[in-house]
Amino acid sequence: MIIVSALRHIEILTAERNFTRSLSLLAPWQTVIFDVDPLPRDHLILAFNDITAPETGCVLPDDANVRAIVEFGRSCRIDDYVLVHCWMGVSRSPAAAYIIACTRAPGEEKAIADALRRRSPTATPNRLLVSLADDLLARGGRMVNAIDEIGRGCAFEGDAPPFALPLDWRAGGGIAI
Numbered sequence: 640m641i642i643v644s645a646l647r648h649i650e651i652l653t654a655e656r657n658f659t660r661s662l663s664l665l666a667p668w669q670t671v672i673f674d675v676d677p678l679p680r681d682h683l684i685l686a687f688n689d690i691t692a693p694e695t696g697c698v699l700p701d702d703a704n705v706r707a708i709v710e711f712g713r714s715c716r717i718d719d720y721v722l723v724h725c726w727m728g729v730s731r732s733p734a735a736a737y738i739i740a741c742t743r744a745p746g747e748e749k750a751i752a753d754a755l756r757r758r759s760p761t762a763t764p765n766r767l768l769v770s771l772a773d774d775l776l777a778r779g780g781r782m783v784n785a786i787d788e789i790g791r792g793c794a795f796e797g798d799a800p801p802f803a804l805p806l807d808w809r810a811g812g813g814i815a816i
Contacts (some may be wrong), residue, residue, distance in 0.1 A: 641721045641806050643736045645728030646816030652722065653677035653799060661722040662711055664731040665696050678722070682712050689730045691767040700731075703814035705738065705771040712739030717807045727763070728799040729792065736804050738772040741782055744808035748778060751808060752785035758802040763790040 644652055652658075660681040665687040685704050715721055723739070725731035733755060740751045755762055765787050773782035775781040792799075 640719075641723055641736045641739060641804045642801055643728060643732045643762075643804065644722065644724045645732075646724055646726050646727070648801050649724055649796055650677050652676040656720060656722075658722045659717065659719045660711075661724070662708070662732075662735060664723070664725040666726065671791070677686070680686070682703040683707065683803060687731075689725065689727075691765060700765065700768050701772065702771055702775065705768060705775055706815060708735050708768075709742050709772065709775060710737050712742040713742075715739070715806055717767055719806060721806060727797075728801065729761055730765045730767065731764035733759060734766075734768040734775040734786075737769060737782070737786065739762050739806070740804050740808050742776060743806065745776070747776075747808055748781040749785040752782075754788050755802075755804060756792075758804065759792065759799060761795050762802070763792040769787065782812050798814070 642652060656677050661678045664682045665684065665686050666688050685707055686698065687700045687704055687808060690697050693699055723732045723736045737755055739749050739750060744751065766786060769786045770783050771778060
């Protein structure tokens with residue numbers, strides 16, 4: 640199971656669940672400080688801004704970031720409980736969860752995007768991350784097209800509520816949290 644979350648929900652989620660792996664997608668200037676260390680030992684941190692085109696003073700997601708996300712997803716075991724988070728839980732972490740699910744289930748890009756939208760009306764996966772993954776995984780535009788079809792998430796104030804996607808997509812389903 641992949642749980643997608645904003646940073647501020649992590650301590651509550653880790654108190655309720657026993658995550659085996661986690662992926663933090665943060666801006667280069669961010670640091671994560673917890674009163675207690677709630678994250679699993681198997682924890683990958685990637686640092687880039689939530690942008691889709693170059694901006695002065697910002698770090699654009701690149702091929703190396705996407706390769707790291709894909710390898711992270713490939714190395715997950717079927718029974719892993721995975722936490723993926725970013726600052727707001729809207730763009731970077733939904734994109735990474737989508738990439739991980741697509742990595743593990745070739746040909747299911749549209750079904751996964753549709754499931755992502757059902758589970759998170761606020762998610763707007765970072766299109767650049769998805770496009771780089773589409774190229775890396777040789778999906779011929781299927782990942783980008785599927786994300787384009789679900790469109791932008793609905794407007795909201797604050798960060799997005801957590802949601803779940805199945806890690807083993809072929810087993811289907813997953814649960815909403």
